[in-house]
Every structure is written in structure tokens, then in C-alpha cells.
């Protein structure tokens with residue numbers, strides 16, 4: 001495994017240091033929290049689009065949509081400029097609006113709840129399950145009212161939610177399931193790729209995500225009707241985009257039938273997307289090798305709770321979130337992050353529970369103590385670097401730094 005991790009995703013060996021005897025100072029080679037994988041295929045693809053003279057949404061975006069739909073086994077894929085936009089539009093086509101309630105997890109990025117707010121509905125937060133930190137179907141069931149219109153499950157860290165339980169609940173109460181798959185491109189649930197497990201699935205191509213175009217997003221659905229509405233809504237509510245009108249004498253004609261948005265992706269981003277999509281399986285394999293190496297390094301460390309991977313899923317390993325506690329059970333998040341920072345290693349925290357933000361505390365009428373599982377996890381959770389370009393030696397250095405921080409437990 002270590003040998004593989006010293007290779008680039010294209011399989012080429014990375015040059016070895018020429019001075020192996022001189023020991024680098026611990027923080028001489030910083031390990032960032034994330035490094036996007038951009039190779040020559042991405043650079044060539046972007047150059048070709050720039051040279052083509054068509055920069056905005058056009059043929060490359062269509063190609064990306066077709067390839068993406070095929071990769072996740074969905075009927076339709078509609079490219080947009082962020083996952084936030086994807087979720088906003090998914091909520092609109094599902095008919096969610098003012099006066100409605102939408103249930104989602106407290107353990108997510110603010111964008112999930114923000115999209116619900118854009119639709120006019122009120123986000124209703126629920127607690128998570130301790131192993132995956134994904135929303136708890138039991139907690140969802142307890143929050144369903146006659147105003148509930150949809151459930152927005154978030155595949156935290158790349159681990160798919162319990163879709164059987166969520167879909168069963170949705171079916172019983174006639175709710176839509178609108179998945180936030182910002183973390184879970186390449187994940188599977190019971191052998192099915194994330195992308196068709198819900199009525200709509202929204203992906204993020206933000207720079208740290210499994211497929212990165214800088215900014216960008218995609219929404220997939222099997223509904224022809226939703227796909228058509230999503231295409232119209234993402235570009236001003238116009239019935240024909242510029243590419244479809246291009247080269248046609250009467251191309252200036254279009255109609256605006258509904259209030260739309262300026263949410264389209266560009267062909268420059270789509271070129272990056274196509275190149276990154278072709279590497280997805282390889283990139284996921286490398287992240288899963290890193291996850292396995294972390295596991296090996298942390299075996300038997302009692303202070304740590306390692307991320308779960310339930311038997312029915314294939315994890316995307318977008319994040320590797322450990323939970324560190326002292327013997328009394330108190331969270332050691334800040335101590336671990338400080339120790340890593342002292343050695344030049346980047347780390348992060350996913351997520352600050354939504355109700356800890358003043359806006360959502362007020363809007364969701366939730367106080368500290370309302371979501372005990374997510375709150376306890378937050379005290380202890382540290383996201384460690386995990387990206388395809390990481391070497392085995394870097395993974396070991398991160399793990400050793402975490403372990404030595406734990407040894408200083410008073």
C-alpha cells in the first residue's frame with residue numbers, strides 16, 4: 001500500500017528526495033488539509049475549451065452531463081454552478097415553498113439549510129447516528145408534521161445515509177427525498193451509486209470535493225419532468241440557452257415562462273469536470289487506501305473513535321473524521337488540531353452543528369443540548385487530511401502527531 005501511495009494518481013512515481021540522510025524538521029514540509037488533484041489531462045482539457053472560443057455553458061457542459069449521468073446511473077444530470085444552487089432548484093421543482101417544513105441534519109454545512117431557506121420553507125433539524133454522524137431516521141420520524149414536504153439527507157464525509165429507512169418514511173408520509181451528496185460522489189449504497197437513491201441528488205464540485213472544478217454542482221434525477229424544469233430554472237427561466245440558439249438566424253428568440261436563476265456551469269468548468277470524472281474510481285481507491293492506512297496506524301488507540309463504514313455501503317472517503325477523547329470522555333478536538341498545526345499539518349472540523357450558529361439557532365428554535373449526539377461528536381471531531389496526492393509517509397506523520405498529542409493526556 002505504501003508503495004502505491006508514493007505514486008501520483010496517473011501511476012507515475014513521484015521523484016524521491018535526493019538527500020535522504022538529512023532529516024527534515026518536523027514542520028519543514030507542511031501537509032495541507034487539502035490539495036486538489038489537477039493533472040495534465042485537466043490542463044489540456046481546459047486549454048482546448050479556451051481555444052474553442054465557447055467559454056460558457058455549451059457542448060462541453062452537455063458532454064459532462066451525459067458522462068456524469070452515466071457514472072451515477074441516473075437518467076438525467078443537470079449542471080449548475082454549486083451544490084447550493086442544485087439543492088435550491090431541487091426544492092423548487094419538488095414544489096417546496098413558503099409555509100413548508102423540510103427535515104435535515106444538524107451536522108451539515110450551512111449551505112444545506114440555506115437552500116431550504118431560499119425555497120421559502122423552514123429547515124427542521126434532527127440529530128445524527130453516532131457511528132456515521134448521518135441523520136437518524138428515528139429522529140426524522142419524530143419531527144414529521146403535516147407541514148413536512150421533504151427530507152434532505154446529507155451523506156456526511158462520503159458515507160451514504162440509511163436510504164432504506166429514509167425512503168420508507170418518505171413513502172409512508174408522501175415526502176420527497178432530496179439528497180445532499182456534496183461529499184459522496186463515487187459512494188454506493190447496497191451496490192447502487194449515490195445519484196439515484198433519492199428523488200434528486202445534489203453534488204458539489206467545490207475545490208475540496210471528490211470532483212473539483214473550483215466551483216460547480218450537479219443535480220441528478222430520474223424524472224424527465226423535473227429535469228426539464230431544472231434546465232429552465234438554472235438559466236433565467238429561458239426556454240433555450242445561448243448554445244442552442246447559436247448559429248441560428250432566429251436564435252435571438254427565446255421565452256421566459258417562469259422566474260429563473262443564473263445558476264449555469266461554464267464549459268471551462270465542465271472541461272475540468274470531464275477530466276476529473278474519468279479519474280473518479282482511481283481517486284476513490286487512493287482515498288480508501290489512505291483511510292485503511294490511518295486505520296492501521298490508529299489500531300488499538302483507545303482515545304480514538306474511527307469513522308464507520310457500514311457493510312452495505314461503499315464509502316467515498318471524502319473526509320476522514322476521527323473523534324478524540326480523554327479517559328473521562330471529554331473531547332480533545334482543539335488539543336489535536338493545535339498539535340497538528342504546530343507540526344505544519346492542516347486539519348478541519350466538520351461540522352459546527354447548525355444550531356451553534358446564531359442565525360440557525362433563532363430560525364430553527366434550537367438551543368445547545370437539543371442534539372446531544374452531534375454536540376458530543378463536535379467536542380471530539382477532527383477531520384484529517386485525506387487526498388489522492390498524499391504519500392504514505394505523510395499519512396504516518398499525521399497519525400503519529402495525533403498519537404503523541406493524545407499521550408500528553410493529563
Ligand SMILES: Cc1ncc(COP(=O)(O)O)c(C=O)c1O
Nearest residue numbers: 082083084109111182204205206
Ligand atoms: C454537506 C455540504 N452540502 C453543501 C455544500 C455546498 O456546496 P457548494 O459550495 O458547491 O454550494 C457543502 C460544501 O462544502 C457541503 O459540505
